[in-house]
Amino acid sequence: EIINFYQKMDKIISELLNSVDDSSTVVIMSDHGAGALHYFFNINQWLIEKGLLKIKRKG
Numbered sequence: 526e527i528i529n530f531y532q533k534m535d536k537i538i539s540e541l542l543n544s545v546d547d548s549s550t551v552v553i554m555s556d557h558g559a560g561a562l563h564y565f566f567n568i569n570q571w572l573i574e575k576g577l578l579k580i581k582r583k584g
Contacts (some may be wrong), residue, residue, distance in 0.1 A: 536554065545551060571577035 542551060569578060569580075573580070
């Protein structure tokens with residue numbers, strides 16, 4: 526059953542990568558880790574600081 530899950534995820538990721546052009550950057554990450562937490566990284570805050578993310582206050 527786990528192998529089937531990984532095969533499905535591999536297919537989905539392959540389709541995603543084939544749908545973007547070569548100048549695109551694709552980041553795939555998980556919100557669950559399997560090890561000890563040594564530090565915390567807030568990706569939204571980092572993207573905001575780099576000017577790559579703007580939060581809309583409406584919504």
